Amino acid sequence: MNRHLVSINDLTKDDAILILDTAKELAQISDRPVKKLPTLRGRTIVNLFFEDSTRTRISFEAAAKRLSADVINFSAKGSSVSKGESLKDTAQTLQSMGADAVVIRHPASGAPNLLASRNWINAVVINAGDGTHEHPTQALLDSYTIRKHLKNNQGDLSGLRIAIVGDILHSRVARSNALLIKKLGATPVLVAPPTLMPKGINDWECDFSFNLDEIIENVDSVMMLRVQQERMTAAYFPTAREYSRNFGLNSARLKKMKKNALVLHPGPMNRGMEITAEVADSTNSVVIEQVANGVSVRMAVLYLLLGGPQNEAESGN
Numbered sequence: 001m002n003r004h005l006v007s008i009n010d011l012t013k014d015d016a017i018l019i020l021d022t023a024k025e026l027a028q029i030s031d032r033p034v035k036k037l038p039t040l041r042g043r044t045i046v047n048l049f050f051e052d053s054t055r056t057r058i059s060f061e062a063a064a065k066r067l068s069a070d071v072i073n074f075s076a077k078g079s080s081v082s083k084g085e086s087l088k089d090t091a092q093t094l095q096s097m098g099a100d101a102v103v104i105r106h107p108a109s110g111a112p113n114l115l116a117s118r119n120w121i122n123a124v125v126i127n128a129g130d131g132t133h134e135h136p137t138q139a140l141l142d143s144y145t146i147r148k149h150l151k152n153n154q155g156d157l158s159g160l161r162i163a164i165v166g167d168i169l170h171s172r173v174a175r176s177n178a179l180l181i182k183k184l185g186a187t188p189v190l191v192a193p194p195t196l197m198p199k200g201i202n203d204w205e206c207d208f209s210f211n212l213d214e215i216i217e218n219v220d221s222v223m224m225l226r227v228q229q230e231r232m233t234a235a236y237f238p239t240a241r242e243y244s245r246n247f248g249l250n251s252a253r254l255k256k257m258k259k260n261a262l263v264l265h266p267g268p269m270n271r272g273m274e275i276t277a278e279v280a281d282s283t284n285s286v287v288i289e290q291v292a293n294g295v296s297v298r299m300a301v302l303y304l305l306l307g308g309p310q311n312e313a314e315s316g317n
């Protein structure tokens with residue numbers, strides 16, 4: 001396995017399946033009264049967050065703690081970064097604190113790659129979302145959730161059609177998911193208004209449509225994306241109401257879907273915009289479960305990149 005996890009392209013299909021299988025094993029820990037393994041005892045993991053996050057940061061923190069690692073949370077607000085400290089200087093500070101892994105979220109696409117490709121630190125770099133580029137652990141937890149429900153928690157996702165709907169243009173979740181779904185043998189179907197579909201969409205080598213109603217009956221899962229207003233520099237659709245009417249998931253559309261089709265959303269949801277409250281809380285929705293699965297998947301990523309079978313042998317654990 002590659003030393004860092006910056007992009008889904010860092011993983012082979014076998015790596016991705018190993019992560020999902022390991023997450024399945026580790027999920028059992030979360031059901032125990034004592035949710036802890038000694039695997040990463042003595043290792044230091046830094047959560048380096050230059051952008052707001054609730055779920056992802058807490059999830060990485062819970063994952064690291066369940067593996068007994070020491071966790072340092074570093075948020076850019078209130079740090080020297082707001083005084084203009086460069087990524088390099090921040091990285092070197094973390095290096096001198098003995099960080100074994102840096103989980104980084106950054107508004108600039110490419111920041112985790114920069115950290116992984118320079119010799120500023122020895123730590124393993126894990127991308128927790130960079131700009132509009134990638135969010136690989138989100139994709140892994142989404143595929144984990146789909147595999148659990150539709151593939152008996154094993155193997156790949158072959159034969160499934162999975163719609164990714166909404167603000168694809170600004171979404172790092174969409175790119176990572178499209179790459180991973182393809183890697184796992186399923187077909188991603190990208191759905192967005194033309195203004196929110198990225199320009200070189202043919203290069204993504206996915207199916208795509210500008211009409212949600214056209215594809216909704218024939219997909220096995222629907223991933224709804226948040227309309228990312230904070231990244232929009234222009235008007236991409238006339239009104240919120242029109243967006244919801246054409247691209248929102250509501251009860252009428254849910255009724256047309258396959259009976260056991262799943263509804264996913266990475267959160268935070270704009271209820272009433274891309275998804276109605278009714279659909280978000282329906283039995284097809286796995287939104288809450290995605291959060292729980294996120295902890296197991298991130299435990300698996302930390303374990304495989306930091307501990308792993310070979311390191312256990314070395315340390316005699």
Ligand code: NCD
Pocket residue numbers: 055056129135138172173225226228266267268
């Ligand atoms: C996503 C993100 O931050 O990229 N959320 C998340 O990680 N749970 C998606 C989003 O913000 O819409």
